[in-house]
Amino acid sequence: MPNLSLEERIQRIEDELALKKLIETYSKRADEFDWHGWAGTYTENALDEFDGAFGTSRGRKEIMERARGFMEPIYDDFMHYIVNIDIDEIQG
Numbered sequence: 001m002p003n004l005s006l007e008e009r010i011q012r013i014e015d016e017l018a019l020k021k022l023i024e025t026y027s028k029r030a031d032e033f034d035w036h037g038w039a040g041t042y043t044e045n046a047l048d049e050f051d052g053a054f055g056t057s058r059g060r061k062e063i064m065e066r067a068r069g070f071m072e073p074i075y076d077d078f079m080h081y082i083v084n085i086d087i088d089e090i091q092g
């Protein structure tokens with residue numbers, strides 16, 4: 001983090017921790033069948049595109065309903081493991 005002030009560096013660390021927590025919450029809520037909590041990890045105007053699987057959903061409510069409809073009947077066989085989070089890749 002060259003040429004960043006101390007405040008900017010601290011903010012970047014806080015942002016990275018918040019992103020990691022969001023990713024962990026996303027997976028944990030799905031694994032608990034907490035579709036409402038899972039959908040809460042999306043913004044109200046989110047666009048969710050799963051090409052070849054679920055298609056496209058727009059908005060938190062539609063994302064939740066589509067995921068619940070597709071995943072709830074088969075989800076007993078799934079569990080998320082989140083590894084290798086690279087924030088630089090996520091930020092571009």
